[in-house]
Every structure is written in C-alpha cells, then in structure tokens.
Amino acid sequence: MNFTDAEQLASQLDASDTLASLRGQFDIPDGIVYFDGNSLGPLTYRSREVLTRTIEFEWRERLIRSWNEDWLAMPARIGNALAPIIGASPNTVTVCDNTSINVHKALMSAVALRPDRTEIVIDINNFPTDIYIAQSVADQNNLTLIAVPADRIIESISERTAVVTATHVDYRSAQLLDAEGITLAAHSHGALVVWDLAHTAGAVPFDVTALDVDFAVGCGYKYLNGGPGAPAFIYVAPRLLDTASQPLQGWWGHEFPFEFETSFRPAVGIDRYLTGTANVLSMKSLEAALEIFSGVSMVELRAKSQSLTTFFIDLFDAFLAEKGFSLGTPRDPESRGSHVALGFAGGKALVETMAEQGVIADFRPPDLMRFGCAPLYNSHMDIVHLVKMLAAR
Numbered sequence: 357m358n359f360t361d362a363e364q365l366a367s368q369l370d371a372s373d374t375l376a377s378l379r380g381q382f383d384i385p386d387g388i389v390y391f392d393g394n395s396l397g398p399l400t401y402r403s404r405e406v407l408t409r410t411i412e413f414e415w416r417e418r419l420i421r422s423w424n425e426d427w428l429a430m431p432a433r434i435g436n437a438l439a440p441i442i443g444a445s446p447n448t449v450t451v452c453d454n455t456s457i458n459v460h461k462a463l464m465s466a467v468a469l470r471p472d473r474t475e476i477v478i479d480i481n482n483f484p485t486d487i488y489i490a491q492s493v494a495d496q497n498n499l500t501l502i503a504v505p506a507d508r509i510i511e512s513i514s515e516r517t518a519v520v521t522a523t524h525v526d527y528r529s530a531q532l533l534d535a536e537g538i539t540l541a542a543h544s545h546g547a548l549v550v551w552d553l554a555h556t557a558g559a560v561p562f563d564v565t566a567l568d569v570d571f572a573v574g575c576g577y578k579y580l581n582g583g584p585g586a587p588a589f590i591y592v593a594p595r596l597l598d599t600a601s602q603p604l605q606g607w608w609g610h611e612f613p614f615e616f617e618t619s620f621r622p623a624v625g626i627d628r629y630l631t632g633t634a635n636v637l638s639m640k641s642l643e644a645a646l647e648i649f650s651g652v653s654m655v656e657l658r659a660k661s662q663s664l665t666t667f668f669i670d671l672f673d674a675f676l677a678e679k680g681f682s683l684g685t686p687r688d689p690e691s692r693g694s695h696v697a698l699g700f701a702g703g704k705a706l707v708e709t710m711a712e713q714g715v716i717a718d719f720r721p722p723d724l725m726r727f728g729c730a731p732l733y734n735s736h737m738d739i740v741h742l743v744k745m746l747a748a749r
Contacts, residue, residue, distance in 0.1 A: 357674040359744060366736035369667065375660050379733040381648055382581075389738050391717040394555060394695040394728030397581030397645070406644035407637060415636075422636075430639045431608075431630055437646045438580070438589055441654065442553060442572060443563030449591045450626045451639065452608075455554060455575045456485045458590040459521070461602040461629055462571035463493040465592070466519035466548040468601060473518030473547070477502045477509060483527045486552055490521060506533050510541040517547040524562060525555035525693030528720055530665075530685045532560070532693060539567050554578060557589075559661055559694035559731065561654040564591055571596075579694065579730060580649075582642030590629050597625050606631035648732060660731035662689040667736050668696045668729060671743040679747060684724055695728045698746075706749055715745055 370376060383399045384390055390398055414422040435449035442449070452458070463476070478490045480503040487503065494501040504512045506522065513520055520542040522533055535551060542549045548570040556562050558579030564572050570593050576586035592600055601622060607613045608630035611621040622628035666689055672681065676698070684697035700706060700723055707719045717727045727742065728734075 357671075359675075359740065362671055362674070362740050362743070363737070366667070366740045369663060369736040373660065373735070375652060375656060375731060376735065378648060378652070379735070382733045384733065387714045389715045389741050391715065391727040391729070391734070391738070391742060393581070393730035393733070394578055394726060395718050396577055396584060397558075397579060397730070398733065399583070400581055400645050400648065402647055403581075403583060403641040403644040406640050410637060410640045427634065427636050427639075430634055430636070430643065432627065434639060434643045434646065435589060435626065437643065437650075438557070438576075439591075441557055441580075441646075441649055442574070442591060443561075443565050443567075444572075444591050445565060445594060448594055448597070448626055449589055450629055451576065451587045451589050451642065452630050452634065453588055454585075455552070455573055455588040456489055457604070457631075458573040458588045458629075459486055459489045459550065459552065460493065461604060462550045462573055462590060462592075463490060463519060463521060464496075464603040465596075465600045466550060466571060467493060467497050467499065469548060469596070469599070470518035470546070473499075473516055475500045475502050475514070475516045475518060477504070477512050477517050477520045477547075479506045479509060479522040479533070480504055481506065481526060481528070482521070482523050483552070483554065486521060486523060506531070509538055510534075513541050513545050513547060515545055517542065517545055519548045519550060521550040521552070523552040523554060525560060527555055528684070528724055528726075529697050530555070530693040530695045532686075532691050535562065535567055535569075539569060543568065555693050555695070558649070559657060561658050564593070569593065576638075576642045576645075579728075579732075580642065581645040581732070583638060583645070585635075586638050586642045586645075587635060590626075592626055592629065597628075600628075602629050604631040608632055608634070652732075657731045661694040661729060664729035664731065664734055664736065664739060665689065665692060665694065665696050668727065668739050668743070671739060672696075672698070675743050675747045679749075681746065694730065695726050698725045698727070699723050700725055706746075709749075710745055713745065715742055717742075
C-alpha cells in the first residue's frame, strides 16, 4: 500500500459513512485535525448556542427565578438524557460533581452495603484517581485494597470482597475489560461492582441493565463533548436505590432541600446521590452536547469507531511499524475502545510538534501517544493525514 492507495480507500470509506454529516455540528477550527476527544471533546455549535442563551436570558434576565424555572431539574433531566447511552433505565442516572467524587460515592455506598467484607479489588492499571480514591475508601473503612492486573481480577474475587472496581476501557491501551465476566464473578461471590465508563460513554456500547451492574460512573467531557470540567454522572441499579446511601450528604441530596431541616433525610431514588449546588453553565453545555446522541445509535457509533481504529492500525502496519513506532492497542476490534496508542521513544516531543502543525493528540508517560478516533467527527481521511505526518517525522 502507498499513500495514494490509502487516500483512495479513505475516500471510499468516508463516502459510505452514514455519520459523516454530524461533523458539521462541531466547531473545530480550520486547519486543525483533532485526535484528542478521548481527553476533551470539541465544542459543539449547540453548546455555544445554549450557553449564550443561559447567560443572556436565563441568568441576565431571569436571574434567580431560573432556578425554579429550569435549573433545579437539570441533574435528573440530563441524567435521563444520558441514560440510554449506557443502557440505563429512566431515573437511575444523575449528573453531578466530577468522576473522582462519584467514584468515592459509589465505592463508599458499596462498602456500606457489604459491612462484613474486608477487601476491595481493583485493576492495578486503572486511572490513578480511581486507585487513590479506592485506597482512601479502604483506609477509611479498615479494608484491604487488592490491586491486580485486569486479567487477574476474577481470580482475586472471594467471599472477602466487598466491591470490585475497574475501568471498562483502559485509558492507556484502549483494552476492553471483560465487563460481563468480572460482574458475574463479583456477584457470584456476593460482591458489588463499580464500573468507570470514562472512556466508554459516547464511543463504546455498554448496557448496565443487561450486565446487571451495581454502580457506574463516568465523565461528561470526553466522548460526550460536554466541555472542560463538564459534570460527571453516576448510575445506581434500581434494586439498590432504596437501600443505598452515599457519604457526601449535601443539601441537594435531601428529600426536601428547601425545607432547610437540620437533620438529613435522603431524597427518594437517584437524587440522593446529589451533594451540592449544580454548576449551571457546565450542566447546560453538557445537556446541549448530548442532543446529538438522540439521532444516532451506539451500534452505529461503535461500527464507525471500529472502522476508524482498524484503518489506523492497517496504516500503522504499512507505514509506521518499521519506523520506530510500536502498537500499544489490541488488534482485535472487539477488544479495544475508541483510541489507538502508539509507543515511540520521542513521543512527547513528537506530539508537541504535531500540535504546532495542526494535528492534536496526547501523550502518556513513559512513551505512549494516544489518538482518539471519535466517530462523531473524525474521518478516515483524518487518519491518512495523521499517519503521513507520523511517517515523515
């Protein structure tokens, strides 16, 4: 294969792409090819429109009246908009806080539901915040944190395990973990499970209902495109909502917050997982960005994601494998998420140089370059442009 062949194939693939028109809903600057949606999704035109209205009308004109007119209902409303993306039923997802805080809430809830257990099992290659939070939960509850590689999670679960937690898509390699197997193994030992869907939601199908997941969390600013610092989400299985409690008992999680009682009564259902006042502007941006998902299915998004990453790996084999790059992502499309990781000794400097030339990706130490292939706006021709730049380094 040469680059002329690659461009012809990319043109054919892009011509048959049923999602190609969605790219026009994103305000990606001219001259920029963006491969970092796995860290921060780009701005949608709809988010800008909604934020402008929120500032100019809801805040400037309606002032505090907007709380009762719209803002108080945001966490539940946006949670219900997000729920289908992760296979959740209505009123089981709320949008609030950030991923770290929601991991803490979910783990503390799970531990409280298994008071006689003594261990938490976690993927040792999890994103660091998950490990830090899990260790803090273990310390606060006098538990032992069992940190093992993903392929040893199932064998590490026992009758001592209170909760198992892992990230569905590995943030470095894009390796998909065995969500079904791990969840079944946890439940077979009476343990609960908390899944982190930070690199899953919006790019990889996940069905919390079919998998019988207990808790799930994730962020709103990667493939959901909610904007920098967009609020995170938390899911709690319906069978747990009446009995589960969470440790951060703020006024928004009270059954009647505006009665200003001096003792805490948890709200009914998923609202009990709220804590403090919602960040209105971030909430509004996320809600606007989620609108694009109402017109597409996760099956379509997954098919395009796999097409993009497969095409990238094919071009890696043809143009990069013998130029000092190594593939850090599974070749099996069913075993990877929506980014491709390449190892390269000068990766950090190369990513910085590429950004100066209009191709934006990211880097994770010690030598891993990550390229997010977002099905809503990336194209196969983007991949050709990227590989040409890498090959010419």
